[in-house]
Amino acid sequence: MREPLRADMFADPDCSGRLQPIRFGDKWSGMVLRCLEDGPRRFSELRVPLHWITPKVLTETLRAMERNGFLTRTAHAENPPRVEYELTVLGRSALGPMNVACDWAREHLPALAEAREAYERG
């Protein structure tokens, strides 16, 4: 629940390519969803597993998800500033279909790869 996010959270080479045909929103939303699964996280904390995504793009992603009601943004009046992002009930409900998609991908990734090789051979 409160362990730090691992830097290699999305480092699996099998998933870094385009083998996974199911996407959640834009490029990063699905991964952010996964990052927030175990509780609220800070801006810079999210950057680590997300391959050091640039602040501009992470801000855009978080704003879009906030706008869609997937997460809330809480700025604490401290110095240095601390901002936390946390899934809403709606956002958490999206983990359901995402897990189904992930299970499907894990199960069929070998078949995907094999189909590509067969296609390449002609």
Place this chain on the structure above:
Amino acid sequence: MREPLRADMFADPDCSGRLQPIRFGDKWSGMVLRCLEDGPRRFSELRVPLHWITPKVLTETLRAMERNGFLTRTAHAENPPRVEYELTVLGRSALGPMNVACDWAREHLPALAEAREAYERG
């Protein structure tokens, strides 16, 4: 099983926007998957429900899905030519997660829309 595809198959205005945060592959793959659900279809038959997608883009989409092993392309030696696209077992298996995602979207679309309105109001 053999009814023609309806032209307004994807005409629902609620789904034409960006409210649906789950995407299958590129812009058209998910819809093609749905179009082939009930059996093989011809190239020009697919164009109708797909908003008269340009042939170039439909070809690209079909080639990508064929490459990933989602469907097969069968050219019949006739005149005029007839080509049929049909889902493979792998392609059909992707309908599982897609239906889960569609169910989720249908259930939460009102909440999505409401979240947006609330965000817009500030």
Place this chain on the structure above:
DNA sequence: CAGTATCCTAGGAGATACTG
């Protein structure tokens, strides 16, 4: 720390025209 502000680029996607 948690962001803005600029600038830039690759490629997904469409319009249009042509062909075996």
Place this chain on the structure above:
DNA sequence: CAGTATCTCCTAGGATACTG
């Protein structure tokens, strides 16, 4: 009918630098 072949456009996404 079932596609190619070109051309063009848009924008998601990244690089870099700066700030309250």
